[in-house]
Amino acid sequence: MPQTHRIQTANVTKKRSSDWGNSIRGMFGQIAGRYDLMNTLMTFGQDRVWRQCVVREARLPRGGRLLDAGAGTGSIALEARAQNPTADITASDFTLAMMQVGRLRAGGNRIKWCAADALDLPFDANHFDAVTSGYLIRNVADSKRAFAEQYRVLKPGGRLVCLDTSPPGQGPLKPLILFFLKTVIPILGQIISGHRSAYTYLPESTEAFMTPGELAAGLTAAGFQHVRYRQFMLGTMAVHVGTKPER
Numbered sequence: 001m002p003q004t005h006r007i008q009t010a011n012v013t014k015k016r017s018s019d020w021g022n023s024i025r026g027m028f029g030q031i032a033g034r035y036d037l038m039n040t041l042m043t044f045g046q047d048r049v050w051r052q053c054v055v056r057e058a059r060l061p062r063g064g065r066l067l068d069a070g071a072g073t074g075s076i077a078l079e080a081r082a083q084n085p086t087a088d089i090t091a092s093d094f095t096l097a098m099m100q101v102g103r104l105r106a107g108g109n110r111i112k113w114c115a116a117d118a119l120d121l122p123f124d125a126n127h128f129d130a131v132t133s134g135y136l137i138r139n140v141a142d143s144k145r146a147f148a149e150q151y152r153v154l155k156p157g158g159r160l161v162c163l164d165t166s167p168p169g170q171g172p173l174k175p176l177i178l179f180f181l182k183t184v185i186p187i188l189g190q191i192i193s194g195h196r197s198a199y200t201y202l203p204e205s206t207e208a209f210m211t212p213g214e215l216a217a218g219l220t221a222a223g224f225q226h227v228r229y230r231q232f233m234l235g236t237m238a239v240h241v242g243t244k245p246e247r
Helices: 019-042 047-058 075-083 094-103 143-153 172-193 198-209 213-220
Strands: 065-067 088-094 112-113 128-133 154-165 224-234 237-243
Touching: 019 047, 019 094, 019 172, 019 198, 047 075, 047 128, 047 154, 047 224, 047 237, 065 075, 065 143, 075 088, 075 094, 075 128, 088 094, 128 143, 143 154, 143 172, 143 213, 143 237, 154 213, 172 198, 213 224, 213 237
Parallel strands: 065 088, 065 128, 088 112, 128 154
Antiparallel strands: 154 237, 224 237
16 A cells, blocks of 8 residues: 555556557546536536535545545545545546646645556555545446456445446436537537547547446446445436445
């Protein structure tokens, strides 16, 4: 385990040399400086409410260990620190630029930062009391492997909590939601970050992503029990929770 608050870089590219991984890393590296502002604008400030929900659902014990996988700039990890001052919190991501932004945020020096591939986590088995993620699974090449790695590093009885987007469901508001995703967000992305393509990728990947029910089924197939989810923002966001069985 990393023992300092500097970004540890071992294993970050050990098994992640695919074009997909390089593309995702490059894209998030470009928008790192404006990532948090864009999230706030796109969600009308509700992203903070969802992060609070994620951390509460993790049910981290006093002094417990939490891994925020695909942590980006550390928003969930920082929320976990605020809710659990005694916790041992590690934020891992494979985009160094995102974590460098996170380290400079208020409280960033009180978190362990580790550059790591979500498909090959450099942590011992049965190590963490909870594993959280925000918008990670939609961006990995192999969700089954990502879930397997999170299962591996969780202690028996530990919780996985996953926040991610969901494709808009059928209903009278679907055309309005698609207009916001496909038109408003790319324009906003161009204005705020200067990288329209990154915010064209977001709605495209959201439409192609698993439904909440499919993601829940994936967690169950990975071995998690008591899997459930809660939807937000007209069904376009979901928080999934699963528990690793006790021995």
